[in-house]
Amino acid sequence: MKATGTWVRWLAAAGTLLMLTDVALAAAPMQRTQAPGYYRMMLGDFEVTVLSDGTLPFNVHELLTNITPARLDAALARAFLKEPIDFSVNAFLVNTGSKLALIDTGCGAAYGPGVGHLLQSLRAAGYRPEQVDDIYITHMHGDHIGGLLQDGKAAFPNATVHAAQAEAGYWLSEAQMNAKPAAERDGFKAAMTLFKPYVAAQRFQTFSGNVELLPGIRAVAASGHTPGHTMYLVSSKNESLLLWGDLMHVAAAQFPDPAVTIRFDIDSPRAARARIAAFADAAAKGYLVGGAHLSFPGLGHLRAAGPVSSGASNSKEAAGDAPLVSYAYVPVAYAVPAPPSSAPPSRSSH
Numbered sequence: 136m137k138a139t140g141t142w143v144r145w146l147a148a149a150g151t152l153l154m155l156t157d158v159a160l161a162a163a164p165m166q167r168t169q170a171p172g173y174y175r176m177m178l179g180d181f182e183v184t185v186l187s188d189g190t191l192p193f194n195v196h197e198l199l200t201n202i203t204p205a206r207l208d209a210a211l212a213r214a215f216l217k218e219p220i221d222f223s224v225n226a227f228l229v230n231t232g233s234k235l236a237l238i239d240t241g242c243g244a245a246y247g248p249g250v251g252h253l254l255q256s257l258r259a260a261g262y263r264p265e266q267v268d269d270i271y272i273t274h275m276h277g278d279h280i281g282g283l284l285q286d287g288k289a290a291f292p293n294a295t296v297h298a299a300q301a302e303a304g305y306w307l308s309e310a311q312m313n314a315k316p317a318a319e320r321d322g323f324k325a326a327m328t329l330f331k332p333y334v335a336a337q338r339f340q341t342f343s344g345n346v347e348l349l350p351g352i353r354a355v356a357a358s359g360h361t362p363g364h365t366m367y368l369v370s371s372k373n374e375s376l377l378l379w380g381d382l383m384h385v386a387a388a389q390f391p392d393p394a395v396t397i398r399f400d401i402d403s404p405r406a407a408r409a410r411i412a413a414f415a416d417a418a419a420k421g422y423l424v425g426g427a428h429l430s431f432p433g434l435g436h437l438r439a440a441g442p443v444s445s446g447a448s449n450s451k452e453a454a455g456d457a458p459l460v461s462y463a464y465v466p467v468a469y470a471v472p473a474p475p476s477s478a479p480p481s482r483s484s485h
């Protein structure tokens with residue numbers, strides 16, 4: 136019928152129009168990238184810039200130890216998280232006014248496209264790699280030292296790299312490496328390669344114990360995760376920031392129960408004791424903490440939140456005789472620091 140034919144043509148035309156409109160709206164491809172990540176804050180007279188190296192997805196059911204699957208399910212549900220969990224990889228740049236110090240260097244090129252963005256973040260934050268004077272390494276796992284090299288060369292051509300003697304004596308030792316089965320030697324080989332240009336240029340130094348490394352930057356030993364794992368306490372005026380390194384990995388599980396451990400630990404019971412002590416200290420003293428794998432920018436405060444709920448496996452063993460305490464973590468509130476030269480804003484209206 137004629138009328139039906141007209142309708143069919145009209146509908147077909149409208150459909151084509153609709154399709155064209157749809158095509159135009161859908162044509163812009165999704166970008167699937169994140170902004171270069173840096174977060175700036177003042178700590179007394181120091182400027183601290185957290186640099187995002189990116190994020191790495193992990194199935195934490197495969198990684199966490201000393202926790203039952205059901206308990207971990209509940210912890211993730213409480214935090215609105217689903218597997219895999221994105222781990223931030225954060226490094227910290229401290230400008231003391233006379234020295235530019237970098238704590239850890241991110242993953243470099245070895246961990247895929249989600250990470251390895253430290254230099255991009257550093258440049259976006261207004262600095263250049265050649266301006267870095269000193270690099271302090273928390274420990275020699277690849278996601279903390281991978282960024283030492285760029286295209287096989289020292290990524291920070293003027294920096295001296297520092298690490299605990301116990302850490303260097305483990306990862307940079309042929310004897311230690313050869314004592315391990317062949318399948319466990321890759322981490323040693325990677326560390327030796329990454330430090331090589333700095334060692335060759337005599338720009339690698341080790342320290343022992345809780346020593347001041349720069350005015351306002353102090354090493355705080357916290358071994359367990361690795362033999363020489365070190366935190367760094369940054370202090371200016373009356374303000375302090377303790378950079379934890381890998382003292383903890385999974386906020387959703389380890390703040391409620393600090394006895395929860397991770398397969399990456401070389402000595403898990405010792406790592407748990409270090410974490411329990413550091414959490415208690417941070418909560419008691421109220422200082423700011425910075426975590427390498429806490430969600431970017433990885434800065435916050437801890438508050439003691441009562442005893443760990445019953446049912447945690449081995450928590451008594453980790454805590455010794457003291458009851459194991461759970462913690463609430465409060466991330467920093469986003470704020471833009473005042474520019475250095477500006478006068479304080481006038482609050483009077485004339």
Ligand SMILES: [Zn+2]
Nearest residue numbers: 276278381427
């Ligand atoms: Zn790590």
